Amino acid sequence: HIGRPGCGPFSLTGQPNAMGGREVGGLANQLACHMGFDPADIARLGRFWGSERIAQTPGLMAVELFEAIGRGEVKAVWVMGTNPAVSLPDSDAVRQALARCELVMVSDITAQTDTAGFAHIRFPALGWGEKNGTVTNSERRISRQRPFLPAPGEARPDWWIVAQMARRLGFGEAFGWQHPHEIFCEHAALSGFENDGARAFDISALATLTREAYDALAPVQWPVTVKQPQGTPRLLETGAGWRGGRLNMVAVSPALPQARPDARYPLWLNTGRIRDQWHTMTRTGRVARLMQHQPLPLVAMHPDDAARYDVREGDLVEVSSTQGFMVGWAAPDDAQAPGALFAPMHWNAQFASYGRVNTLVVPVCCPHSGQPESKQTAVRLQKRRTGWQGELFCRDMPPLAPDLLWWCQALNGCLHFTLAGNESPQRWLREMAASESWQLQYAQGEGFFHLLAWRDGALMLAFYSAARRPAVQREAIAAAFVAPPADAAARHALLAGKSAQYAPAKGRAICSCFGVDENAIRAAIRAGCDSPGKLGAALRCGTNCGSCIPELKALLAQTASLPEAANQTGGGEGVALEFREEFLARQAGREIGR
Ligand SMILES: Nc1nc2c(c(=O)[nH]1)N[C@H]1C(S)=C(S)[C@@H](COP(=O)(O)OP(=O)(O)OC[C@H]3O[C@@H](n4cnc5c(=O)[nH]c(N)nc54)[C@H](O)[C@@H]3O)O[C@H]1N2
Ligand SMILES: Nc1nc2c(c(=O)[nH]1)N[C@H]1C(S)=C(S)[C@@H](COP(=O)(O)OP(=O)(O)OC[C@H]3O[C@@H](n4cnc5c(=O)[nH]c(N)nc54)[C@H](O)[C@@H]3O)O[C@H]1N2
Ligand SMILES: [Mo]
Numbered sequence: 001h002i003g004r005p006g007c008g009p010f011s012l013t014g015q016p017n018a019m020g021g022r023e024v025g026g027l028a029n030q031l032a033c034h035m036g037f038d039p040a041d042i043a044r045l046g047r048f049w050g051s052e053r054i055a056q057t058p059g060l061m062a063v064e065l066f067e068a069i070g071r072g073e074v075k076a077v078w079v080m081g082t083n084p085a086v087s088l089p090d091s092d093a094v095r096q097a098l099a100r101c102e103l104v105m106v107s108d109i110t111a112q113t114d115t116a117g118f119a120h121i122r123f124p125a126l127g128w129g130e131k132n133g134t135v136t137n138s139e140r141r142i143s144r145q146r147p148f149l150p151a152p153g154e155a156r157p158d159w160w161i162v163a164q165m166a167r168r169l170g171f172g173e174a175f176g177w178q179h180p181h182e183i184f185c186e187h188a189a190l191s192g193f194e195n196d197g198a199r200a201f202d203i204s205a206l207a208t209l210t211r212e213a214y215d216a217l218a219p220v221q222w223p224v225t226v227k228q229p230q231g232t233p234r235l236l237e238t239g240a241g242w243r244g245g246r247l248n249m250v251a252v253s254p255a256l257p258q259a260r261p262d263a264r265y266p267l268w269l270n271t272g273r274i275r276d277q278w279h280t281m282t283r284t285g286r287v288a289r290l291m292q293h294q295p296l297p298l299v300a301m302h303p304d305d306a307a308r309y310d311v312r313e314g315d316l317v318e319v320s321s322t323q324g325f326m327v328g329w330a331a332p333d334d335a336q337a338p339g340a341l342f343a344p345m346h347w348n349a350q351f352a353s354y355g356r357v358n359t360l361v362v363p364v365c366c367p368h369s370g371q372p373e374s375k376q377t378a379v380r381l382q383k384r385r386t387g388w389q390g391e392l393f394c395r396d397m398p399p400l401a402p403d404l405l406w407w408c409q410a411l412n413g414c415l416h417f418t419l420a421g422n423e424s425p426q427r428w429l430r431e432m433a434a435s436e437s438w439q440l441q442y443a444q445g446e447g448f449f450h451l452l453a454w455r456d457g458a459l460m461l462a463f464y465s466a467a468r469r470p471a472v473q474r475e476a477i478a479a480a481f482v483a484p485p486a487d488a489a490a491r492h493a494l495l496a497g498k499s500a501q502y503a504p505a506k507g508r509a510i511c512s513c514f515g516v517d518e519n520a521i522r523a524a525i526r527a528g529c530d531s532p533g534k535l536g537a538a539l540r541c542g543t544n545c546g547s548c549i550p551e552l553k554a555l556l557a558q559t560a561s562l563p564e565a566a567n568q569t570g571g572g573e574g575v576a577l578e579f580r581e582e583f584l585a586r587q588a589g590r591e592i593g594r
């Protein structure tokens with residue numbers, strides 16, 4: 001079917017500009033402009049660049065590279081735009097490798113990352129929105145990316161940092177670019193160099209763009225050649241393939257996952273994304289609004305498994321494999337298959353004490369692609385009992401005892417941590433307050449402890465603990481750091497973890513763009529909104545990025561099929577589930593009928 005409307009080939013990669021990265025040879029098994037390591041390609045690249053020192057063999061792939069560093073075979077590494085200490089399997093081994101590597105350089109847009117913690121040299125890079133260049137999306141469309149924010153601090157574009165390094169190493173002439181326009185033209189010229197149709201990636205018609213034409217470049221799909229200067233919306237339309245008209249088919253024999261559950265590790269662990277976080281959270285974890293949707297790493301499991309391991313929603317669980325362990329919050333979920341857990345890949349040492357799933361994942365890779373088996377790990381589950389769970393709000397990073405479990409959650413106005421521990425927190429808090437000479441106000445009772453610390457009328461710290469995570473009004477507490485409570489009644493409310501003003505109880509955050517919560521959506525559905533469109537018109541939810549629309553549909557499906565009484569959140573859950581099942585059965589019937 002290749003070449004027909006609605007059919008491939010399509011680059012199915014997740015990263016923005018993943019296709020662009022491949023065009024420039026950004027993989028260990030590629031040379032620039034879709035060239036490989038056969039002798040003709042190596043020689044051609046040497047002719048174009050006037051170099052006799054082109055790499056002769058593929059480099060090490062990500063997992064292999066860190067194994068080689070660990071063995072001391074690779075002595076210097078430059079990590080640019082990735083966070084392997086979090087995202088690679090067996091990440092404790094990756095950390096050990098980085099710790100023993102003689103020279104670690106890290107280019108990143110964020111000062112504090114797990115990987116940067118191992119760096120001897122750090123380069124501050126410009127991020128999306130700050131830099132100038134092009135990106136290519138999955139349909140081969142090259143688009144100009146223009147900065148709309150000024151460069152912060154000393155940050156520079158990655159290309160500039162690379163060129164400066166090359167100059168210092170004595171290759172100034174070859175890396176003498178002044179502007180991304182020059183790099184783009186060199187890249188475009190290479191794509192057409194001795195090409196004569198053998199390599200599909202050919203944008204040689206763009207090699208002579210003036211700076212003005214480059215700045216004004218409209219999105220265009222490659223190939224962009226003298227024959228097709230307007231670009232190529234459909235590739236392989238005539239049935240012709242590359243490389244002599246033949247498809248290069250790779251025969252693979254599918255293999256079952258290497259890791260299999262056994263008596264010691266009886267469960268599967270599946271890992272992946274949650275809606276409002278991006279990978280290692282460097283760009284999303286500190287955004288308060290994005291943290292509302294799922295502020296803690298949940299370990300999802302089938303309700304039968306939850307019952308088997310005696311865990312309830314809100315319990316802490318430890319998940320361990322042959323490689324290591326992580327701690328998350330139990331989330332029974334009937335969408336999970338029995339025997340299979342799901343945990344997000346996002347949390348790391350900047351945001352939690354034991355939140356990294358990749359400490360668990362075994363570094364088994366596909367022999368063809370190098371892709372690790374990140375979705376299948378054999379694990380065991382254990383309830384993690386702690387004496388107390390708490391919420392801490394403060395202005396500066398507090399001294400956290402090593403035996404405390406902590407999760408950092410972005411909030412506007414102050415730092416915010418969820419904590420869990422065994423030893424009473426009172427001594428630790430009192431010692432911290434004494435060393436700062438804060439005035440204390442506290443409330444204590446059967447199983448709970450609340451504390452506020454003040455300096456000259458300003459709130460310095462608020463702490464709430466109980467046997468289980470106390471339900472406090474986070475936004476109201478954060479607001480008190482900016483504007484302290486006006487009177488005794490408001491201070492009293494704050495000590496109770498509440499705002500003095502009446503505020504309707506907020507439910508789970510659903511639409512992050514406009515801050516619309518589950519309770520408001522359910523109320524609108526009961527008031528007659530029966531489609532995501534009508535909900536959007538009434539509340540604006542789902543009308544910006546649209547990523548909450550599946551959740552709106554699920555709420556519509558649940559809420560619409562329920563009688564009013566069972567429709568309230570909390571209570572009547574058993575009834576609600578029954579009705580939901582009936583609804584799903586009806587729904588399935590309709591699908592089949594159609
Ligand atoms: N919000 C957000 N969006 C992102 C990203 C992000 O970090 N955050 N990252 C981007 C990137 S780089 C990528 S690669 C994509 C990833 O996008 P996806 O691959 O769509 O997302 P994942 O959550 O990693 O997991 C995919 C699904 O595969 C299922 N799965 C696991 N094992 C198997 C199996 O053996 N068979 C089948 N059939 N299914 C299985 C999992 O249950 C999960 O539902 O997302 C991109 N989009
Ligand atoms: N267990 C498990 N592990 C997984 C996955 C999974 O599903 N499960 N998914 C895998 C997949 S598909 C992916 S794509 C990876 C993602 O893993 P990574 O690529 O390691 O994760 P990111 O957080 O995207 O890391 C990008 C880093 O680059 C920085 N950065 C952003 N823009 C720039 C820039 O312009 N210049 C520079 N120099 N730095 C920049 C960011 O701040 C961040 O530190 O994780 C993989 N790991
Ligand atoms: Mo990805």
